[in-house]
Amino acid sequence: MNVVGTRTLLSKEVRRFLKVPGQTVLSPLISTTLYFVVFGYTLGARQTDLEGVPYIRFIVPGLVFLGIANNAFLNSSSSLFITKIQGTLVDLLVAPLGPMELLIAFIVGAMVRGLLVGLLTWGVALFFTGMPSLHWGATIFFLLTASYVFSMLGLLAGLWAEKFEQINFFPTFFMLPLTFLGGVFYSVDKLPEPFRTLSLFNPVVHMVEGLRYGMLGLAHGQVAFGAALLLVLTVITTAVAYALLKSGYKLKV
């Protein structure tokens, strides 16, 4: 294991997004905060409590999840894709950095950005809503696993994409529908059938519900299922990404 090499690439990944904080941290923080203000204050004022908590507080876990998922995904996908497009991939391939080293550096770097944006969003939300009751263990578990899975998905997208159009394919056609239909702004339990049952096939629903349980204490029957699902996704995405990196898929000719 090339520990110094891994640490160096991780440090480069983190410093890369911190070089442009307006784009990578501030911009997503502002958009998520705007969601919070618009949905929470303007629409929320006309909403009754959901599952016993005010609407403005109800949407906080979903918005934190949005910040984490989008930014973790964007960081690993764009970083790897830019490395390929600009030719600096050569610097990594020629170095003694194996699939494990690349995986750790790209994934942890993306998780740091996702968690940074997510936690800052949470901080802003707490300013408006106050500190709710917490299940710390569940909160940390869902924060970490959600950021990990979306970092992995971003890495896979970055590996696959060869054109700018392709790198935008996943956020637009995959992540946006799944997150907006994933119960971020509403309770899935309130949906009429068959949409409620259909929603349960959306993994984002279980991630948001898991965070809602952790951050607001709202108990759902599917929390354990959500945790198990995230663990399964963690294992599958890791195995696929490792195998692709090891084979040199779209990295080596």
Place this chain on the structure above:
Amino acid sequence: MPETPVLDIAHLTKRFPKLVALEDVSLQIPQGEIFALLGPNGAGKTTLIGAVCGLVKKTSGTVRIFGHDLETDPLPPRYFVGLVPQEVNFDPFFTVRQVLAFQAGFFGKKADPARIEELLAALDLTSKGDTITRTLSGGMKRRLLIAKALVHRPKLVFLDEPTAGVDVELRRDLWSYVRKLKAEGTTVVLTTHYLEEAEELADRIGIIDKGRLLLVEEKSALMARLGERRLEVRFGQTQTALPAKLQEQGMVLSADQMGASFIERHGTAKAPALLGQLYAANMEIAEVSLKAAKLEDVLLRVLQNGGGAEVSA
């Protein structure tokens, strides 16, 4: 040649769907050698380097670096390999010094500012050390590529057209630096379109075309075997004919009968000997020129011959 060559390539083949980029290439390079790999565009030079440096997936064959088979043991030898790629790349976010520190780190080296400053000075980049790399000129970016390839003190360096697009001064500086590397025991594999560069630096020459390694030979032996020297003589007055002995040895009278020429090849008479015979024949000689053998001519001859020239590896 030492028992374990620094680089040992055996029957290396790389096939793309519509192209055979490398075909059964075998090559051994001992420690401390400067090896020049020459050939036209698309001959397979960069593919060969890529297969050794982990950028290209081989179809078959084996590559060993410092005795490690890259198939089963790909990472350990990479700590000691450096590559100057043909394509210029740059990182848009970081300065020259930061990029060099990162590159050293990728190779497991902890921060060594002294090494970075040494390379910046050697490549005339010191004043650009804190410049963001995207703002460097093309030549500066290429210098940075060279520094990146050397920052971790590799023992085997691949220079894939390292001086394309750089000024004459840097080219000379780089040649000096390559000689310094050789003196320190570093092995260098060089591809270049500046044949003067290969002529100046290389111990051995390899010529590759259409994926096949046509020839590998000591530079001096190759030049002696396939090089041509051209002797041109101008006479003080018109000559009706050359002495028969000179004609038999291949000297030709020019059309204006005011000069003669002779091409010295391996196995022919030597140009100075023929010149001596001209003087001995009391011919009035006004001007003499002897054009040295050029690697460029050797390369063209081998390529035109399509590998018909003998190959020794």
